[in-house]
Amino acid sequence: MAKKKFVVGCFDDEAVLFPAVKKVRTSGYKIHDVYTPFAVHGLDHALGLRETSLHTAGFIYGISGTATALGSISWILAKDWPLNFGGKPHFALPAWIPITFELTVLFSAVGMVLTFCYLCQLAPFVKKHHFHARATDDMFVMVIECTEKTNADDLKAFLASNGAIETDVQVAEEGWWLGRYDRDEHPFQNKQTVVA
Amino acid sequence: MASIREQFEIPGKMKTWSMALIGVGLVALVLGAVTKGFSSDEHEQAHFWGTLMYNTIFWTLICNASMFFICVSTLAMGGWQQSFKRIPEAISTMVPIFGSITFLVLIYVVVSDKHHIYHWLDTEAVAKDPLLSGKAGFLNAKFFIIWTTLAIGLWSLLGWRMRQISHEADEAPMDQQTGASYIWRSTVRAALFTVWFALTVGSTIPWLWMMSIDAHWYSTMYSWYTFASSFVSGLSLIALWVIYLKNKGYLELTNQEHLQDIGKFIFAFSIFWAYLWFSQYMLIWYANIPEETVYFKHRVQGPYKGIFFLNLIINFICPLLILMKRSSKRNYTLVTFMAVLIIFGHWIDFYQMVMGSLSKEHVTLGWLDFGILSLFVGLMILFVGRALASKPLISKYHPFLKESIIHQV
Numbered sequence: 001m002a003k004k005k006f007v008v009g010c011f012d013d014e015a016v017l018f019p020a021v022k023k024v025r026t027s028g029y030k031i032h033d034v035y036t037p038f039a040v041h042g043l044d045h046a047l048g049l050r051e052t053s054l055h056t057a058g059f060i061y062g063i064s065g066t067a068t069a070l071g072s073i074s075w076i077l078a079k080d081w082p083l084n085f086g087g088k089p090h091f092a093l094p095a096w097i098p099i100t101f102e103l104t105v106l107f108s109a110v111g112m113v114l115t116f117c118y119l120c121q122l123a124p125f126v127k128k129h130h131f132h133a134r135a136t137d138d139m140f141v142m143v144i145e146c147t148e149k150t151n152a153d154d155l156k157a158f159l160a161s162n163g164a165i166e167t168d169v170q171v172a173e174e175g176w177w178l179g180r181y182d183r184d185e186h187p188f189q190n191k192q193t194v195v196a
Numbered sequence: 197m198a199s200i201r202e203q204f205e206i207p208g209k210m211k212t213w214s215m216a217l218i219g220v221g222l223v224a225l226v227l228g229a230v231t232k233g234f235s236s237d238e239h240e241q242a243h244f245w246g247t248l249m250y251n252t253i254f255w256t257l258i259c260n261a262s263m264f265f266i267c268v269s270t271l272a273m274g275g276w277q278q279s280f281k282r283i284p285e286a287i288s289t290m291v292p293i294f295g296s297i298t299f300l301v302l303i304y305v306v307v308s309d310k311h312h313i314y315h316w317l318d319t320e321a322v323a324k325d326p327l328l329s330g331k332a333g334f335l336n337a338k339f340f341i342i343w344t345t346l347a348i349g350l351w352s353l354l355g356w357r358m359r360q361i362s363h364e365a366d367e368a369p370m371d372q373q374t375g376a377s378y379i380w381r382s383t384v385r386a387a388l389f390t391v392w393f394a395l396t397v398g399s400t401i402p403w404l405w406m407m408s409i410d411a412h413w414y415s416t417m418y419s420w421y422t423f424a425s426s427f428v429s430g431l432s433l434i435a436l437w438v439i440y441l442k443n444k445g446y447l448e449l450t451n452q453e454h455l456q457d458i459g460k461f462i463f464a465f466s467i468f469w470a471y472l473w474f475s476q477y478m479l480i481w482y483a484n485i486p487e488e489t490v491y492f493k494h495r496v497q498g499p500y501k502g503i504f505f506l507n508l509i510i511n512f513i514c515p516l517l518i519l520m521k522r523s524s525k526r527n528y529t530l531v532t533f534m535a536v537l538i539i540f541g542h543w544i545d546f547y548q549m550v551m552g553s554l555s556k557e558h559v560t561l562g563w564l565d566f567g568i569l570s571l572f573v574g575l576m577i578l579f580v581g582r583a584l585a586s587k588p589l590i591s592k593y594h595p596f597l598k599e600s601i602i603h604q605v
Binding site for chain 2: 097
């Protein structure tokens with residue numbers, strides 16, 4: 001994996017963050033992501049993110065659950081091993097609906113959780129670079145990707161002029177890689193220095 | 197807020213249309229009464245009174261569902277409905293009007309002893325019948341009349357009190373203390389309505405009014421099924437009025453975000469309806485006991501087969517697949533189409549619930565049904581339009597109004 005250079009700006013207020021996002025985007029910088037301590041309404045829109053296709057994936061998983069249930073039950077009970085249950089027809093659709101429903105829910109739920117973790121690059125035994133520890137606490141962290149033309153110092157000054165209370169430059173992995181936080185970083189022995 | 201159009205003015209076209217629909221309906225009503233209602237043939241009589249019954253019950257219940265919507269939203273401390281809540285309120289003013297029509301029809305059926313509609317009115321037959329005599333404490337003319345009067349009366353009264361308190365918020369700005377006590381008083385009134393709603397629409401009223409046509413049959417699921425049916429069509433009716441007023445340039449504070457939430461309600465309650473439909477059907481199909489299957493026999497295998505399954509397609513498959521996407525719930529044209537389809541579908545559902553028991557040999561759907569339907573649609577447009585025009589469209593000083601303005605899904 002290739003490492004990339006990022007400029008990081010930290011904000012402590014949503015009301016400052018929104019105009020800053022807008023200005024950074026209109027100035028032509030590419031925002032890698034904005035890390036927030038909670039879900040901020042309208043931020044995805046301000047960042048110009050496309051709508052997620054997670055629900056389309058969920059629909060497809062659900063349909064495959066329905067198909068799996070109906071296909072397997074009808075093959076088992078009507079073709080492979082027909083049994084007489086209380087004189088009901090072998091193809092007893094109403095009796096299968098609850099199971100079909102359950103499998104639809106199961107497939108779509110499990111499938112969507114896994115897809116969501118994949119899209120967010122979350123998994124056990126996998127690491128991702130954290131741009132700022134306080135992004136999980138009270139800070140809105142905007143990460144801007146640098147190209148070879150970007151002047152990092154100019155960009156830092158630009159962010160600061162738009163209300164960033166803290167800026168820095170980081171060279172980091174943008175995706176995920178195999179590893180374990182507890183083994184690799186010994187968070188309990190090596191206390192992280194957190195800027196107050 | 198200076199640019200907000202607070203007062204709805206009834207367009208001339210709407211008046212003409214509602215009058216025309218009422219005219220068509222009255223002609224159908226009179227023709228039906230002459231040829232069927234007061235003829236000597238019992239089947240013709242049952243056809244006429246049954247048609248009146250399911251239409252009056254359907255329209256009363258879906259207008260009452262509007263008030264239920266307001267009350268549950270109030271109880272849940274909901275704020276998003278504030279920008280358009282005058283529409284469900286205006287629709288709920290129909291409850292006393294449609295309620296009294298329902299009352300007249302039902303009381304006439306009971307008082308004039310129409311055994312072929314309500315078999316349990318026949319006291320001699322009930323005495324000989326162990327099942328019916330066991331139900332006699334509930335299914336008798338006296339209880340029917342008292343409970344019907346109470347139900348319609350209290351829906352109207354408690355609904356009126358909810359509308360009164362809603363209009364209090366039009367008058368003057370509230371400070372925090374007044375606001376908090378205002379919310380508390382609304383909560384109490386909403387809770388009163390909801391409890392009475394549960395005791396009537398949620399349980400006894402559908403048993404009395406419609407299930408007792410099949411006097412021997414019983415299903416505890418029936419009332420919930422009726423409630424789901426009427427609630428989802430009530431929500432569709434609200435959606436239609438919201439879109440109509442948006443098209444006319446009113447309701448500036450209501451937008452796609454609110455429409456999407458109404459759409460979600462319609463989507464969710466269509467699935468809820470299907471869940472109850474299926475639960476009722478599957479248990480009876482599985483147990484296969486003759487006393488229970490009697491209800492489904494002529495519906496699933498007899499002349500009502502087409503309507504019965506069309507019902508499931510219109511009311512479940514279509515909303516499930518069409519309203520599932522976010523973009524379709526935000527699309528005014530598509531929501532209008534679905535709302536009309538769903539109201540029609542549940543009207544057909546009420547049709548088969550009542551007429552499927554009164555006319556088992558053949559489907560009676562025809563000019564009389566659509567004529568009476570047009571009478572009710574006309575009355576609904578006329579009176580809801582008047583109710584909307586009589587009050588401001590926005591409750592300016594409601595404490596939760598801002599929540600509705602910034603509502604985002």
